Amino acid sequence: MRTVSTVFPSVTGPAYTPFLLGRFPGPLGLPGLRWYDRSRARCSFPHFTRSYLGSQMRLMDGDLAPDAATVWELTPTKLGAMHMIGRGLQRSERLGYGRPLFMLRVAQVHFRGSLQGWIDIDRQIATDVAHHIRERRPAFVFAAFTGVDKASHSSGHAHSQVTDALKIVDGAAAEIRADAERAGVWDETHIWVTSDHGHSPVEKHDDLAGAIQGEGYKVIGHPWVYGPWDVAVMVSGNAMAHLYVERALRSRPWWPSLAGRWESLAAFLLARPAVDLVLLPHGPHRCEVRAPSRGAAMIELGKGYSYLPISGDPLGIGEHTQLSSDDSHDACGNSDYPDALVQIIALGGSSRAGDIIVSAKRDWDLRARYEPIPHRSAHGALHKEHMLVPLLSNRPFASPPRRTADVMPSALRALGLPVPEGLDGKTFV
Numbered sequence: 001m002r003t004v005s006t007v008f009p010s011v012t013g014p015a016y017t018p019f020l021l022g023r024f025p026g027p028l029g030l031p032g033l034r035w036y037d038r039s040r041a042r043c044s045f046p047h048f049t050r051s052y053l054g055s056q057m058r059l060m061d062g063d064l065a066p067d068a069a070t071v072w073e074l075t076p077t078k079l080g081a082m083h084m085i086g087r088g089l090q091r092s093e094r095l096g097y098g099r100p101l102f103m104l105r106v107a108q109v110h111f112r113g114s115l116q117g118w119i120d121i122d123r124q125i126a127t128d129v130a131h132h133i134r135e136r137r138p139a140f141v142f143a144a145f146t147g148v149d150k151a152s153h154s155s156g157h158a159h160s161q162v163t164d165a166l167k168i169v170d171g172a173a174a175e176i177r178a179d180a181e182r183a184g185v186w187d188e189t190h191i192w193v194t195s196d197h198g199h200s201p202v203e204k205h206d207d208l209a210g211a212i213q214g215e216g217y218k219v220i221g222h223p224w225v226y227g228p229w230d231v232a233v234m235v236s237g238n239a240m241a242h243l244y245v246e247r248a249l250r251s252r253p254w255w256p257s258l259a260g261r262w263e264s265l266a267a268f269l270l271a272r273p274a275v276d277l278v279l280l281p282h283g284p285h286r287c288e289v290r291a292p293s294r295g296a297a298m299i300e301l302g303k304g305y306s307y308l309p310i311s312g313d314p315l316g317i318g319e320h321t322q323l324s325s326d327d328s329h330d331a332c333g334n335s336d337y338p339d340a341l342v343q344i345i346a347l348g349g350s351s352r353a354g355d356i357i358v359s360a361k362r363d364w365d366l367r368a369r370y371e372p373i374p375h376r377s378a379h380g381a382l383h384k385e386h387m388l389v390p391l392l393s394n395r396p397f398a399s400p401p402r403r404t405a406d407v408m409p410s411a412l413r414a415l416g417l418p419v420p421e422g423l424d425g426k427t428f429v
């Protein structure tokens with residue numbers, strides 16, 4: 001087992017892109033679980049927003065950059081279970097998402113807020129995945145088990161319900177191994193168990209949208225996304241949020257040109273007890289980071305990644321200049337913000353990201369209302385409890401993995417298939 005880092009935002013859906021495309025989500029067009037389409041090219045009238053929690057999940061494939069290949073498009077035979085991103089999968093290669101009757105069940109379970117319903121879905125997926133592998137031997141399988149996340153949200157991640165949900169994953173791995181040994185193919189099977197994000201307890205919920213409204217701005221935020229607005233608040237996980245301003249503009253405005261009108265909002269956010277980091281994108285390769293009482297710094301991507309203090313060291317990693325992607329990862333290694341330099345540039349500079357991005361403090365999330373399952377634990381933020389995940393393998397790693405994005409190229413390598421250019425991950429096989 002190794003500990004690797006996931007992506008920002010550390011939330012299901014966007015955080016599946018490293019596993020299924022070997023790339024970070026922002027530049028692929030999935031900046032969060034909820035986002036506003038400033039270009040109006042993908043999302044429709046009248047509100048031009050997206051929330052993948054619900055029927056819009058089916059739009060994720062089309063929201064993804066068309067030129068980025070999914071692992072489904074690159075492997076000869078495959079199976080996806082609860083995969084969310086399904087571009088390149090036939091109907092017979094899907095379990096869970098993408099099957100109409102199953103989607104109805106998922107919707108019922110979601111809106112009833114039924115934890116037992118999610119656990120039952122995990123058991124079914126475990127049985128069906130093992131059966132499918134036994135009968136059809138697909139080259140590549142991705143199976144997501146959502147019970148650990150749902151139980152963590154509803155009961156806290158130390159609760160026995162979470163252990164029970166983990167036992168389903170353990171049982172699925174055991175059954176797949178036993179079948180592979182019986183069939184004499186265990187020696188050529190790679191099995192990896194990992195996660196798209198971590199979790200940490202939430203004590204307090206900040207109604208971020210309501211608070212901004214209290215400052216006199218017109219605000220939209222799911223489920224209320226209709227009508228004119230000054231600020232669109234799009235929360236993911238629920239420990240991060242994209243905030244969009246200047247509604248009339250169809251292409252991204254950047255800081256510092258936004259400062260004249262919006263500096264006071266940035267300062268208001270930074271002063272909230274729930275807010276850990278405020279990110280102000282200055283361009284596709286430049287993003288300012290501010291933290292309460294730790295000052296501001298600039299992250300830039302030129303020949304490499306640089307982190308230059310302006311009035312302090314908000315990430316607590318010291319000054320760095322022109323680091324490679326790997327060295328940037330290692331520079332953040334023991335800090336509170338794993339892979340922050342690379343992740344902040346990847347998200348902050350992407351075309352669909354907010355004009356202000358907020359990452360929540362420990363103990364806090366950014367949505368106080370409208371959740372079907374009560375949130376006693378959260379994720380989505382940049383701090384290490386959310387960003388670090390385990391990666392277990394049934395055989396030694398050829399080189400140390402760093403990121404969840406390493407999984408997809410490693411799968412292609414293990415299958416003897418070519419690895420596309422331009423991935424964010426590197427093979428550990």
Ligand SMILES: [Zn+2]
Nearest residue numbers: 012149153237
């Ligand atoms: Zn979750």
